[in-house]
Amino acid sequence: MNKETLIQVHERIQPYIHRTPVLTSELIDDICGTKVFFKCENFQKMGAFKMRGAANAILSLTQEQRNRGVVTHSSGNFAQALSLAAKKIGVKAFIVMPENAPQVKKNAVKTYDGEIIECDSNPIAREEMAEKVRIETGATFIHPSNDDNVIYGQGTAAIELLEDYPQLDYIFTPVGGGGLIAGTILAAKFFSEKCKVIGGEPKNVDDAYRSLQSGKIEFNESTNTIADGLRTFLGDRNFPIIKEGVEKIIRVEEEEIINAMKLIWERMKIIIEPSSAVAFAALLKDKEDYKNKNVGIIISGGNVDVTNLPF
Amino acid sequence: MNKETLIQVHERIQPYIHRTPVLTSELIDDICGTKVFFKCENFQKMGAFKMRGAANAILSLTQEQRNRGVVTHSSGNFAQALSLAAKKIGVKAFIVMPENAPQVKKNAVKTYDGEIIECDSNPIAREEMAEKVRIETGATFIHPSNDDNVIYGQGTAAIELLEDYPQLDYIFTPVGGGGLIAGTILAAKFFSEKCKVIGGEPKNVDDAYRSLQSGKIEFNESTNTIADGLRTFLGDRNFPIIKEGVEKIIRVEEEEIINAMKLIWERMKIIIEPSSAVAFAALLKDKEDYKNKNVGIIISGGNVDVTNLPF
Numbered sequence: 113m114n115k116e117t118l119i120q121v122h123e124r125i126q127p128y129i130h131r132t133p134v135l136t137s138e139l140i141d142d143i144c145g146t147k148v149f150f151k152c153e154n155f156q157k158m159g160a161f162k163m164r165g166a167a168n169a170i171l172s173l174t175q176e177q178r179n180r181g182v183v184t185h186s187s188g189n190f191a192q193a194l195s196l197a198a199k200k201i202g203v204k205a206f207i208v209m210p211e212n213a214p215q216v217k218k219n220a221v222k223t224y225d226g227e228i229i230e231c232d233s234n235p236i237a238r239e240e241m242a243e244k245v246r247i248e249t250g251a252t253f254i255h256p257s258n259d260d261n262v263i264y265g266q267g268t269a270a271i272e273l274l275e276d277y278p279q280l281d282y283i284f285t286p287v288g289g290g291g292l293i294a295g296t297i298l299a300a301k302f303f304s305e306k307c308k309v310i311g312g313e314p315k316n317v318d319d320a321y322r323s324l325q326s327g328k329i330e331f332n333e334s335t336n337t338i339a340d341g342l343r344t345f346l347g348d349r350n351f352p353i354i355k356e357g358v359e360k361i362i363r364v365e366e367e368e369i370i371n372a373m374k375l376i377w378e379r380m381k382i383i384i385e386p387s388s389a390v391a392f393a394a395l396l397k398d399k400e401d402y403k404n405k406n407v408g409i410i411i412s413g414g415n416v417d418v419t420n421l422p423f
Numbered sequence: 424m425n426k427e428t429l430i431q432v433h434e435r436i437q438p439y440i441h442r443t444p445v446l447t448s449e450l451i452d453d454i455c456g457t458k459v460f461f462k463c464e465n466f467q468k469m470g471a472f473k474m475r476g477a478a479n480a481i482l483s484l485t486q487e488q489r490n491r492g493v494v495t496h497s498s499g500n501f502a503q504a505l506s507l508a509a510k511k512i513g514v515k516a517f518i519v520m521p522e523n524a525p526q527v528k529k530n531a532v533k534t535y536d537g538e539i540i541e542c543d544s545n546p547i548a549r550e551e552m553a554e555k556v557r558i559e560t561g562a563t564f565i566h567p568s569n570d571d572n573v574i575y576g577q578g579t580a581a582i583e584l585l586e587d588y589p590q591l592d593y594i595f596t597p598v599g600g601g602g603l604i605a606g607t608i609l610a611a612k613f614f615s616e617k618c619k620v621i622g623g624e625p626k627n628v629d630d631a632y633r634s635l636q637s638g639k640i641e642f643n644e645s646t647n648t649i650a651d652g653l654r655t656f657l658g659d660r661n662f663p664i665i666k667e668g669v670e671k672i673i674r675v676e677e678e679e680i681i682n683a684m685k686l687i688w689e690r691m692k693i694i695i696e697p698s699s700a701v702a703f704a705a706l707l708k709d710k711e712d713y714k715n716k717n718v719g720i721i722i723s724g725g726n727v728d729v730t731n732l733p734f
Contacts, residue, residue, distance in 0.1 A: 418685065
């Protein structure tokens with residue numbers, strides 16, 4: 113892994129992604145006591161940064177592999193991302209989803225021509241079903257976050273942010289499966305002399321925080337957080353990167369997530385999902401530690417049911 | 424009035440406004456069958472285009488006039504805009520508001536150091552109170568929409584849009600008091616060879632539509648629309664400009680406004696107020712007439728109570 117690889121990844125996925133805007137707000141800066149730069153991946157295709165990693169993973173396949181398609185298990189943004197990236201690249205996508213997944217999420221995948229295969233609603237069932245599909249169809253399995261090419265793809269958001277604002281002292285990202293923060297750590301390492309990466313994580317699913325303490329991958333007892341994109345856990349590909357490169361992980365309460373989300377909606381006039389608010393909530397919580405700095409925040413996505421809000 | 428005046432206006436207000444971004448969406452383009460360019464004045468300072476006109480009106484005053492302050496009557500975005508522009512320029516702002524205006528709107532004005540003077544909740548009472556304040560304080564009265572300098576200021580959003588996308592065939596704006604559409608008509612006249620301006624208006628408050636038909640300023644019997652920024656009527660400064668220059672006004676139902684607003688929230692991931700959705704609703708309604716064109720839409724503002732949505 114080196115800088116040149118990341119540059120190639122970024123070039124390769126260009127036709128399939130937006131270069132998303134970076135927004136700022138004097139009022140948010142005043143509240144935080146620091147300069148904040150929001151990288152708006154909620155404006156990314158299909159509404160989340162996951163499009164970057166999905167596109168890169170498919171583009172990394174040989175033509176023969178592409179002919180047999182790709183398979184993943186996800187009921188969230190990666191399901192949509194892999195479906196859309198596959199559609200644009202001309203590849204078949206099989207998406208393993210729990211049978212009780214919300215219909216709106218199933219519909220989103222269908223919009224992008226992903227083929228849904230239902231399974232029981234537990235981690236073992238979905239992994240078994242994905243393996244079954246892989247064997248039967250010959251499709252290549254692509255993990256939503258624990259895959260080198262996915263990690264490199266997710267890192268391209270931070271590359272763009274650092275190209276636009278090389279003066280950044282910190283980049284905050286939410287931590288769920290670990291793909292975004294691992295990619296961001298690689299980008300900061302190769303595209304900045306000084307930029308450190310900080311993770312925001314809901315206290316109720318603080319597996320990454322605990323994994324850093326224990327030195328091995330920990331799991332969550334509960335998935336009780338509004339930040340539904342962050343209920344997953346780390347893997348053997350991204351954990352070593354995170355362990356080596358992350359500055360720290362800040363844990364936030366559910367109420368802090370909701371307040372941060374509402375503040376962004378009201379003041380920035382952009383729609384972000386609860387998982388995205390976690391990184392900003394982390395900055396708000398420890399803002400005294402980041403006075404008069406330049407802080408980038410990756411707004412990871414904007415896919416939220418606007419008819420069912422937490423405020 | 425000429426192009427040079429508008430250029431000077433634009434230069435003059437630069438330090439007090441954002442050059443707002445223009446967003447696009449393939450999905451919206453597919454739905455409309457045309458290329459749509461959203462000029463995001465919801466990202467403007469204080470959350471609406473009104474900042475432009477307010478800043479220009481104050482900057483047009485002599486130093487002696489500035490020393491005595493400004494006064495307006497508004498319970499909406501212009502109240503906030505005049506307060507903030509006055510604060511930034513170092514001028515006192517008196518804001519006449521109905522005593523029953525929502526506390527959240529009063530608070531917003533106070534945030535920007537505007538001094539609120541309450542009055543009874545009817546058009547005559549607010550005009551009388553504004554006149555009383557004007558006489559007692561010597562402050563200059565600035566009308567929210569029927570004022571040449573306000574109109575010129577509002578036109579600068581379209582100037583920026585046409586600078587970024589000179590190929591535009593049409594610009595759609597909502598029609599309320601008439602300041603935005605009049606300014607946009609002037610901008611299109613001087614900054615484009617071909618761009619026509621179209622207004623969107625709620626059918627329930629279609630005074631501008633009827634004024635164009637009758638040739639004189641008409642009023643609304645009711646103010647029963649969710650588009651609370653568009654309940655006002657035209658004036659003798661902006662109506663002649665609109666009458667001469669507007670291509671047409673398209674009227675939309677309340678349900679169409681809400682559906683257009685929800686579509687923008689869900690697909691563009693930006694927060695727009697109902698009044699902003701009216702212009703897009705007008706395009707959606709008559710989209711067959713605008714196939715394969717380049718259409719600009721001025722998203723007028725994003726000040727909405729996110730805890731009380733119509734969907």
